[in-house]
Amino acid sequence: MLLEVKNLSKEYKRGSKPFFAVRHVNLKLDDGDFAIIIGRSGSGKSTLLNLIGGLLTPTSGEIRISGRNLALVNDKEGSLFRNSTIGFVPQGQSILSSLTVLDNVRLPHYLWNRQGDVTERALSLLDQVGIKHLANAYPQHLSGGELRRVAIARALMNNPRLLLADEPTNDLDSQTAGEILGLLSNIARTGTTVLMVTHDTQAIKFGNRIYEMIDGDLLESIPENTWSKVASS
Amino acid sequence: MKTLTTGKISFQNLKRKPFRTIALMVVAGILAFVLFSGTILTLSLKNGLKSVEARFGADLIVVPLGYEGAQEAILLTGEPSYFYFDRTVEDKLSQVEGIEMLTTQFYLTSLGADCCDLPVQIIGFDPSSDFVIQPWICQRLSGGVEDGKLIVGSDIHLDNDLSVKFYDKVFPVAAQLDETGTGLDQSVFATQATIKDLFTHAKEKGMNFLSDTNPDTLISSVLIKAKDGYTVEQIMTNIRRKVDGVQIIKTQSMIAKLSQSLDKFTGFLYFFAAIALVMAPVLLSVVFSTSANERKKEFATLRILGATRKKLASILIRESLYIGGTGGTLGILLAAMFVFPFSLLISQSIGLPYIQPAPLLILAILLGTLLISLLIGPLASAYAAVKISRVDTYLAFREGE
Incomplete structure (x- = not known):
């Protein structure tokens, strides 16, 4: 098992009232799974993804990735683990404007002072996501879809075992969104576990495990007839 | 292709914001200019005064009225x-x-x-x-x-x-x-x-x-x-x-008069140096802090990719080092172009004797000024670096949306 989430909760306070963004969530994923969590805006799906990615500290519960308990690592160990084991495609624009597309993709490799030239690998990843010709361009000259592809290529740079994607098709036209989902599906087929959160029901047909998040609760294998309700929200 | 070091990331960040970078370098440059030229001028004038005291062997000079x-x-x-x-x-x-x-x-x-x-x-x-x-x-x-x-x-x-x-x-x-x-x-x-x-x-x-x-x-x-x-x-x-029908000049009063003029002149220099020493870090710190706020999403992205909090601070500190180092070097160069070729003119215009310090001392002043310029950047960016390294990645990324 690659990912195991046990009884995970994240509690915030609104005024003096506590509320659960994520409530007692349990989740297990294996290598090569393409899991999709759908849910309304504010349902807690991004919070769950960031907890799994080690960017948020849970109030309670446990997250194990490749058997490693994320709660028991310090900043340095956690950062290195995130860098080498988890690929993250954040929501919205996350490409560094001061670097070229190629350097953005190469960046995760060099963040930990690794030696060796990874230009060839970065170019191959850009080729894989279909934008090799933009390698030397700066992010401001790219469209939203192209930027999302750069983020995916960058997330794959260090051969992560787990790829987390937060609304990767948000703000994209349906054709580009379909291409991005196809890309993520292909990545899962190569053995990388993909966990994606979205409110795009078009995505559901690409995943092999589908979940729904409602008010912090994660519901597994939602029935097909409820998809339209999610979509209409 | 070259590796992507922290230095290159910092350099690229500065390069992509030329106006902000140049403005910050100008602040660091002004500080270095004032410190270097002020120190050289003060020491040269003090040397000049010492030389006058040593050379005027007479106690009184009598001249026509x-x-x-x-x-x-x-x-x-x-x-x-x-x-x-x-x-x-x-x-x-x-x-x-x-x-x-x-x-x-x-x-x-x-x-x-x-x-x-x-x-x-x-x-x-x-x-x-x-x-x-x-x-x-x-x-x-x-x-x-x-x-x-x-x-x-x-x-x-x-x-x-x-x-x-x-x-x-x-x-x-x-x-x-x-x-x-x-x-x-x-x-x-x-x-x-x-x-x-x-x-x-x-x-x-x-x-x-x-x-x-x-x-x-x-x-x-x-x-x-x-x-x-x-x-x-x-x-x-x-x-x-x-x-x-004669006028008597007391050489000690002449030296005292020179000393007073020198004190007045060096007083101005100290005043400007003090202003520059206070203003430069304050200005730089305000700009670094503001820009750190603007760049929250950029730093959150680096955290997402696996950068440690220390790495984020080192990127920001390195940027400030480049700014301090380049601005400082340019400030010293400009000051050198001002004080060395025009030393005679400066001496004549302020009416005080002028002897430049020994080359080794000039080198020490140059290195000292450069060191201050280099230190002032990280000092000014320290608060911003601490702030950025403590930022909540998830919230920072969402704030930047």
């Missing part, structure tokens, strides 16, 4: 002048109580010579009684200066055959003196006999102002050394009682 300013200009800034009174003044002064030694000087100006772009001051001294010039000539010339030869100040340009031409006559130069930072650097010294020779040639060249002048009967100044047990004030009173 109304020529106090001209005499001070000759000694301090090398502005050539000539004025005379009757040699009988020397005899009268020798009778004044409290005087240990006295000697006379005779002044001429070259009105242009091959040696110099501007007219130079020619000072004739009496080797038999002189106690002011000869002690420092002896440092260069053990036997003293022969008649017919000249001693020249450090700023006088010599011909290849170590001679200098005045009034179409070539005079051999016996020695060139070390820099003093005073007007004496632009002066030429000659014995009484040589000055008469120079005087004759000047007259032959038709210098009309000399028509009524005779170096046998006239002198320009009398330099006096006080006897132990007498104050200069007592001697001044004694002189006033016996000699009319």
